[in-house]
Amino acid sequence: MMSGFGTIAMYLAMSVIGVGAMFLMSRALGPFRPTPTKATTYECGVPLLAAGHNRYSIKYYLVAVLFLIFDIETVLIYPLGVRYSSMAHNSWALFFEIFIFVAILLAGLVYAIKRGAIDWD
Amino acid sequence: MSDLGFSFSLSQLWQIAGGQLILIFASLILIFVDLWLTTDEESDHVATMGWLTALSFLVALWYLVHREWPLHEVVLAGVFSAEKFSVFVSAVVLLAGVFASLLSIGYMRNNRMFRGEYFVLLLFAVYGTIAMLQAVDLLMIFIALEVMSLSVYSLAAFLKDSRKSQEGALKYFLLGCFGSAFFLFGLALTYGLTGTVNITKIAQILSVGPFKHPVVLVALAMLMAGLFFKMSLVPFHMWAPDVYEGSPSIITAYMATAVKAGAFGVFLKLMSVAFTPILSLSGQPDFQSTINLGMLAVYWKPVLWWLALLTMFVGNLVAVSQQNVKRMLAYSSIAHAGYMSLGLLAANSEGRMAVLFYLVVYTIMNFGAFGVLFLIDGKEGKAQTLEDYRGLGYRYPTLSFLMSLFLLSMAGLPPTAGFIGKFYLFAAAIKQGYFVLAALGVMTCVIASYYYLRVVWKFYMEEPAREVVAGNISFVTMGVLICLALGVMYFGILPAGLVHIANVAQQSLAMVF
Numbered sequence: 001m002m003s004g005f006g007t008i009a010m011y012l013a014m015s016v017i018g019v020g021a022m023f024l025m026s027r028a029l030g031p032f033r034p035t036p037t038k039a040t041t042y043e044c045g046v047p048l049l050a051a052g053h054n055r056y057s058i059k060y061y062l063v064a065v066l067f068l069i070f071d072i073e074t075v076l077i078y079p080l081g082v083r084y085s086s087m088a089h090n091s092w093a094l095f096f097e098i099f100i101f102v103a104i105l106l107a108g109l110v111y112a113i114k115r116g117a118i119d120w121d
Numbered sequence: 122m123s124d125l126g127f128s129f130s131l132s133q134l135w136q137i138a139g140g141q142l143i144l145i146f147a148s149l150i151l152i153f154v155d156l157w158l159t160t161d162e163e164s165d166h167v168a169t170m171g172w173l174t175a176l177s178f179l180v181a182l183w184y185l186v187h188r189e190w191p192l193h194e195v196v197l198a199g200v201f202s203a204e205k206f207s208v209f210v211s212a213v214v215l216l217a218g219v220f221a222s223l224l225s226i227g228y229m230r231n232n233r234m235f236r237g238e239y240f241v242l243l244l245f246a247v248y249g250t251i252a253m254l255q256a257v258d259l260l261m262i263f264i265a266l267e268v269m270s271l272s273v274y275s276l277a278a279f280l281k282d283s284r285k286s287q288e289g290a291l292k293y294f295l296l297g298c299f300g301s302a303f304f305l306f307g308l309a310l311t312y313g314l315t316g317t318v319n320i321t322k323i324a325q326i327l328s329v330g331p332f333k334h335p336v337v338l339v340a341l342a343m344l345m346a347g348l349f350f351k352m353s354l355v356p357f358h359m360w361a362p363d364v365y366e367g368s369p370s371i372i373t374a375y376m377a378t379a380v381k382a383g384a385f386g387v388f389l390k391l392m393s394v395a396f397t398p399i400l401s402l403s404g405q406p407d408f409q410s411t412i413n414l415g416m417l418a419v420y421w422k423p424v425l426w427w428l429a430l431l432t433m434f435v436g437n438l439v440a441v442s443q444q445n446v447k448r449m450l451a452y453s454s455i456a457h458a459g460y461m462s463l464g465l466l467a468a469n470s471e472g473r474m475a476v477l478f479y480l481v482v483y484t485i486m487n488f489g490a491f492g493v494l495f496l497i498d499g500k501e502g503k504a505q506t507l508e509d510y511r512g513l514g515y516r517y518p519t520l521s522f523l524m525s526l527f528l529l530s531m532a533g534l535p536p537t538a539g540f541i542g543k544f545y546l547f548a549a550a551i552k553q554g555y556f557v558l559a560a561l562g563v564m565t566c567v568i569a570s571y572y573y574l575r576v577v578w579k580f581y582m583e584e585p586a587r588e589v590v591a592g593n594i595s596f597v598t599m600g601v602l603i604c605l606a607l608g609v610m611y612f613g614i615l616p617a618g619l620v621h622i623a624n625v626a627q628q629s630l631a632m633v634f
Contacts, residue, residue, distance in 0.1 A: 005313070005336055107149055114156050 062117040069105050069112075076101065137197035140181040140211060141252050147177030148244040155237030163235040168597075171226035174240040178218040178247065186212055199319050200258045206477075207254040209626035210386035213480050214254070217379035218247040220488040223601045225371045228495050231592035232280070232369070239279055246272035246375070250383040254390070259308045259318040262387060266304065266351075269383060270297050273376060277368040280501060289367025296350070296360045304347025310340035311395075320395040327396070338420055344391065345421065351384035352458045355431040362439075365451030369501065373447070374491035377454040378484040385461060385480060389473055392465070393630045418468070425466045430558060432459030433565040441572050447505050449572060450490060453531060456569060457483055460546050463562060467549040473627035475545035478620060482530075482542040482612055489527035489605040492598065493520050499592035510576060512585030519599075520591065521580040523606050530609045532573040533566055538612035545620070 040048055080098055087094055112118075135142065151173055160166045185208050197203075222240060229235055249269030256262045274297060278290030312318055314337055315326040327337070346357065353361040365373045396417055436456030443449035461483075464476035497513065497520060498504050514521040530539035543566065550559045612619055 104149065107153070111152055111156060 137203045140185045143181040144248040152241045164230050167229045170237045170240045171222050174222040175219050178215045182215040201255045202257045205626045205629035211251040213382045214250045214379045221375045227595045227598035228371050242272045254386045276372045285367035289364040293364040300350030303343045307340050307343030323395040348384045348388045354428045355435050362451045366448045370491050370495035374488045382480045429462040437565045437568045463546045463550040467553040472549035474623045475549045477623035479542040482538040485608045486527045486530040492602050493524040504589045508586045510579040511583040514580035525577045528573040532570040538609045541616045
């Protein structure tokens, strides 16, 4: 049991040391002459147009939340579909269980739509 | 039988997790009531939502406490249990929910903050806490902890126009995620060590198995760090003052009582079930396993000793220098968590009983103090400083009297419930031999009475500095506050009934698992 954790600890140590060493060595061995041009963000070679941090509409966030509803639905229905035949003695219970689950998620979707989550104006 | 290896039926589900089911149904219904209910007056809408929420809590509370729980069907599918301990703490949380929803009606009217989903989030928060308390499965504990935390994070941000509220909520969210991550890592390590997420089986495996290597200590430390964050014990308390000051006052009271009650309940359950040696069938402790699990206490008890001491001192000393009463109460809430951790440290039946008793008492007096605070405040943040409280005793005699009563109870003066609660906590610590800690704790109580009594002094002994107009005092708010005041007096004068119930509740931890 200890060896399992030991391996993980070793892996962590190696990755920290390895990455650290690479950074330090490139800094120590390579030439380092910064100029303002070199410090700018690389934008396909053309001069910089604007700051990288754009503000975008909060609507995207709501779309992401709506997507999550369907996403979670898929994630939970798939394993059920795969195991369904092996749980045949219990199939109706499982069917209703997943039905209740979908109904709850559907309620969330209806709520979000009624609140105006997909009213784009 | 499903292929999980647990028997499971709908009637069992309803028997064990009925309180949770009631809250889930209520929140699903109320979220649509909020959507489709049309009233002419926005404050009527809020009042309807508040009453319906309080009603749901009361129904769930009645369902939880009205019956004797048979011992043989106490665990549902290895996930939930309904022993008296979790029922007791769940009842405290539900009571906090009732107070919060009823006081919120008045709070929303004073702040012109008419948002129905506030109550639905409150339902989710209470549901999460109860599920966490009833869970006997580490994964379920974590999921429920997150349901509770996420709801409370968003409740803390409900004052949309207040920068303090937004700042506090963001701090709470970021640090809370950090705390949860620690907790989750602790759970993962425990699972890695034992191969099970069921707390009873963890105890069985730890009792016999080799666990002397330090990973079990790392797991325990991480579990404790995650829970101490929610309890706001001192090195983990940094978020608390800002969050408590910024949040809506009622939510502050809820966080300081129900969320802490949940964390204390889960800590007690984990410590007395998962990390306590199982007695062998003869009733005698297995020698080898007692040595091993006894060694665990050698490690975590000194840590908790220092945390309790630091929490009591830092909470009380910093509270002295606060000019804002809400912030002062935030630090006092940290200090109260310190007193309660004395009971955790004692880890005997008296200690567990004292913690349960104090949770009830603290919920009552904290909701009382924050209830009066938001009434005097009017609109959030208008009159919260000590200067504003000068001379209010003559302008608002009832409010000042109630506030004085709740603060005296927090200070722990004899005719009130706070005194009895503190008495049991310190008695439990002394019984277990923590004389120095108990003595130092009593000293911090003296510091605490300075800043509590200073508010009373401002009320009655000083001239008003400026005109303070309290918010609209509704019938409901006043009714709740008077009930809370009666509760403080009742448990101060006749504590025996509650002590008995708390004692029965803590015994169930040893009997069921």
